[in-house]
Every structure is written in structure tokens, then in C-alpha cells.
Amino acid sequence: MSAAKAFSLAWGVPFVGVNHLEAHLYAAFLEEPDLQPPLVLLLVSGGHTLLVAMEDHLRYRLLGGTIDDAAGEAFDKVARFLGLPYPGGPAIDRLAMEGDRNAIAFPRAMLDEGYDFSFSGLKTSVLTYVRKHPDAANADVAASFQEAVVDVLVTKARRAAREVGANGLCLAGGVAANSALRERMLDACIADGLRPFVPSREMCTDNAAMVAAAGWYRLRHDGPTPLSVGAVPGLRFPGI
Numbered sequence: 001m002s003a004a005k006a007f008s009l010a011w012g013v014p015f016v017g018v019n020h021l022e023a024h025l026y027a028a029f030l031e032e033p034d035l036q037p038p039l040v041l042l043l044v045s046g047g048h049t050l051l052v053a054m055e056d057h058l059r060y061r062l063l064g065g066t067i068d069d070a071a072g073e074a075f076d077k078v079a080r081f082l083g084l085p086y087p088g089g090p091a092i093d094r095l096a097m098e099g100d101r102n103a104i105a106f107p108r109a110m111l112d113e114g115y116d117f118s119f120s121g122l123k124t125s126v127l128t129y130v131r132k133h134p135d136a137a138n139a140d141v142a143a144s145f146q147e148a149v150v151d152v153l154v155t156k157a158r159r160a161a162r163e164v165g166a167n168g169l170c171l172a173g174g175v176a177a178n179s180a181l182r183e184r185m186l187d188a189c190i191a192d193g194l195r196p197f198v199p200s201r202e203m204c205t206d207n208a209a210m211v212a213a214a215g216w217y218r219l220r221h222d223g224p225t226p227l228s229v230g231a232v233p234g235l236r237f238p239g240i
Contacts, residue, residue, distance in 0.1 A: 038167060051156060064160075072088075100143055
């Protein structure tokens with residue numbers, strides 16, 4: 001018998017299966033409970049880069065996702081190449097503050113092509129540039145790389161919000177802690193008349209509170225989950 005099943009049977013607590021990706025979205029409603037759909041969610045982490053339209057609570061439409069490296073994965077790989085510690089996102093964020101984000105014109109893959117993302121080519125461009133220019137300042141490389149990632153993420157999210165007719169734009173996932181991404185997202189929402197949601201840094205990474213929030217909405221809508229359900233490591237965003 002699983003631990004979850006034993007606990008549920010012993011204490012009478014409802015068992016609710018929670019999708020990890022959906023939980024990141026519901027972190028927003030913990031801090032901003034009066035957010036109103038339709039919303040566009042930009043979910044960026046080490047394993048995922050997704051644009052999702054939330055048409056109503058628990059009803060979604062996938063707009064796009066990464067076709068290769070996720071944004072956080074690209075941060076980790078570039079950081080490792082530059083000799084920075086793991087995880088790469090915070091290390092590049094700190095170093096980029098000392099550099100010139102316009103120093104190097106790294107590519108913005110698929111910038112004007114739908115809502116899918118590709119960061120593998122950008123990662124390769126950084127590696128190629130540093131090998132050709134070994135004297136380049138790591139801070140300039142980090143800042144220019146970060147700017148390329150943020151530019152693509154924010155440009156596509158803004159366009160998606162306009163297409164969907166969203167009331168607001170929500171940022172979620174580990175990469176949502178990135179300083180440049182947070183600043184650019186807020187600026188974009190102000191310029192476009194959208195309600196922004198940028199989570200506190202504590203709510204960006206995986207946490208129990210976001211899981212509980214998603215579980216509360218799922219319990220209200222679907223009731224308890226059958227105890228026979230199993231863990232699905234590759235589970236997609238619910239309903240899409």
C-alpha cells in the first residue's frame with residue numbers, strides 16, 4: 001500500500017492527485033486570489049518552457065512549448081561552460097548584472113514564428129563565440145545570453161496575451177526568479193495594459209503551497225482522486 005493511500009484511509013483526508021505544471025500556475029492564486037481568467041501563463045523552468053492560455057479555472061489551451069532545450073536547461077549548460085556554479089540560472093543572473101546586455105548579438109531563434117521556443121541554437125552560439133573570443137568578459141557573455149532568452153520569452157508572451165485577449169499575464173517556474181525576466185515582464189504588462197503576476201521568489205521553485213493550491217481547486221471540481229492512480233513522471237499539462 002502506498003504512503004498516500006495509507007494516510008488517506010487512516011485519517012479520512014481526501015487524496016487528490018496534482019499535476020506539477022498546473023501547481024505552478026496556482027501559485028499565482030495564492031498571492032493574487034482575485035486574478036480573473038482569461039490569462040496567459042509563461043511557465044519557465046529547467047525542464048519546461050510553455051505558453052498556456054487559461055480560459056477558466058482548470059480549463060487550458062496549449063499555445064506553444066520548447067522543441068529542444070528548456071530555458072532553465074540552457075541557463076544551466078551555459079553557466080557550466082562559463083565555469084559558474086549549479087544551478088546556472090541564479091549564477092548567470094548575478095554575473096549579468098555586471099555586464100553589458102548589448103555587448104554580443106546572440107540569436108533570437110523563432111522570435112516571429114508562432115509560440116514554440118528553441119534555445120539549443122542559442123546555447124551553441126554562446127559556446128562558439130567564447131571559443132572564438134577567449135578574452136570576452138564572462139559578465140558580457142552572461143548578460144547578452146540572458147537578454148536573448150528574456151527577449152524571446154517576453155516577446156512571445158506579449159503576443160500570446162494579445163491574441164487570447166487575456167486580462168493578465170502570469171509568470172511561473174524556477175526561471176521566473178530571474179531578475180531581468182521579472183523586470184521585462186512587468187514593463188511589458190504596464191505597456192500593454194495587462195495585469196501582471198510575477199511570483200515572489202519563494203513561490204517560483206517547487207513548493208508544497210502551490211501543490212496544495214492546485215489540489216484545493218481540483219478537489220472542488222473533481223472530488224477525490226481514486227487511490228488506484230499512479231505517479232506519471234511525463235504527465236502533460238491537464239487537458240492539453
